Amino acid sequence: MKNHNFTKEQFDLFNERIEGHLKKPGPIMPTLHDAQHIFGCIPLEIQKIISEKLNVSVSKINGIVTFYAHFSLEPKGKYVIGVCLGTACFVKGSQQILDAAMKELKIKQGETTSDGLFTLQATRCIGACGLAPVFLIGDDVFAISNAKQIVEEIRKIRDREAGVSNEN
Numbered sequence: 001m002k003n004h005n006f007t008k009e010q011f012d013l014f015n016e017r018i019e020g021h022l023k024k025p026g027p028i029m030p031t032l033h034d035a036q037h038i039f040g041c042i043p044l045e046i047q048k049i050i051s052e053k054l055n056v057s058v059s060k061i062n063g064i065v066t067f068y069a070h071f072s073l074e075p076k077g078k079y080v081i082g083v084c085l086g087t088a089c090f091v092k093g094s095q096q097i098l099d100a101a102m103k104e105l106k107i108k109q110g111e112t113t114s115d116g117l118f119t120l121q122a123t124r125c126i127g128a129c130g131l132a133p134v135f136l137i138g139d140d141v142f143a144i145s146n147a148k149q150i151v152e153e154i155r156k157i158r159d160r161e162a163g164v165s166n167e168n
Contacts, residue, residue, distance in 0.1 A: 004075070006039055006046075014038050014046075018053050027054055032064060032071060040075040069123070077112045077119035079157055082136040083150070086125030093146065094133035098122055100147035101135075104154050117161060118154070 017034040021027035031050055035042045042065045051058040065071040083098040105118050112119040128134045131143035135150055
């Protein structure tokens with residue numbers, strides 16, 4: 001089992017949020033959203049706490065966590081890159097975009113870079129079919145894109161994070 005090094009402050013905040021959710025109907029989803037936000041992931045150790053506090057089986061909690069793409073068992077990178085593989089995007093070349101990102105980041109889809117900077121995900125349709133192919137970095141949508149563009153965006157972020165100026 002991976003040691004996630006969660007802090008006492010994170011647990012205190014999480015317990016406070018759970019107490020608030022217990023006062024309302026349907027506390028599971030809000031609790032899971034809080035867990036994802038506070039801890040950056042919802043590993044088994046957090047699922048067990050949720051199970052105990054909400055009196056819901058760990059298997060039910062795990063089923064929800066593993067079903068929804070928003071939730072993650074492992075921490076996601078600072079920048080989450082999603083490449084749409086919906087039909088319109090796929091037909092217009094999104095697989096090549098995903099392949100270029102995997103090559104540039106040296107990870108497979110679903111993985112996070114060792115420096116914790118990037119998580120790469122293949123996504124289902126994001127509802128921007130008229131702009132296909134698209135990819136996202138965080139909440140930013142890159143439309144009518146290509147493999148070269150995703151590599152350029154990844155390199156810009158790396159440079160920015162390293163403090164490298166791209167100005168002439």
